[in-house]
Amino acid sequence: MSSEVGDPDGFGVFGVLNEDTDGLLCHDCGHRFTHLGLHAYKAHGMTADEYRKAHGLARRGLVVAETRATIKENARRTFSSRVAFIAARNPAAASAAQRGGPDSISPAGLAAIRETARTRRGTQRLGTVVTCEWCGAQFCPLLGASKRRFCCRSCSSRHNRGQRGRPAQDT
Incomplete structure (x- = not known):
């Protein structure tokens, strides 16, 4: 049996992202967070895409609107200073890769991800207070x-x- 929009879904409603002044409601635990995708990964062990699919949510929007606006403004302000990025940018290739789905990462992309993870080891937070x-x-x-x-x-x-x-x- 599949859920439909409006059906009860844990602490929320299937297909509905509940946002108020305290943040976004997590369907799994009932707490509110500014960045729901990050919370879902750290607390529930699921990626943002897995969380969206499990609860019927739209592709975007797991960040509080105010935070999303701040991120967007920072990107607009700093984009013009990223000369190397702009020079190497290929929108057609990016669109083709995106249409291929989330599992279609090129071998070069996988190598870059692994290298970044290797260089960042030891710089992330432990997760305990x-x-x-x-x-x-x-x-x-x-x-x-x-x-x-x-x-x-x-x-x-x-x-x-x-x-x-x-x-x-x-x-």
């Missing part, structure tokens, strides 16, 4: 710094110099 042992601030360390105990060099230095001047902890 850690509390600084010195000041109590919460932070999310990078993958390459999974054993970090302090939020900044300043707190680390203060800890290494001794316990004097320790900030008061809220309990």
Whole structure:
């Protein structure tokens, strides 16, 4: 049995993207987010395309309208400065690749994706929240710094110099 637009779908309605001042409603968990595609990937292990298909949503629009407008404005403002990109741009080839579907990535594209992933290793966030042992601030360390105990060099230095001047902890 397939769902139709308007049918109940988890916490939302099938085919309807629910947006209000708090953000976009996730059909799977019921929380609201600014960037629903990113949330679906991190929290539910599905790509934005998989999330759209599962809930009957349109191809675009998994970002809050205000954020989408900011992204669009930043792209318009910086596009003219990307000389190499403009020179190498081939709209006909891009359209043909897009029509081929999301699974039709060229071998050169796959190699570029792998190279980017290899060079970015250790620069992304770990995904867990850690509390600084010195000041109590919460932070999310990078993958390459999974054993970090302090939020900044300043707190680390203060800890290494001794316990004097320790900030008061809220309990």
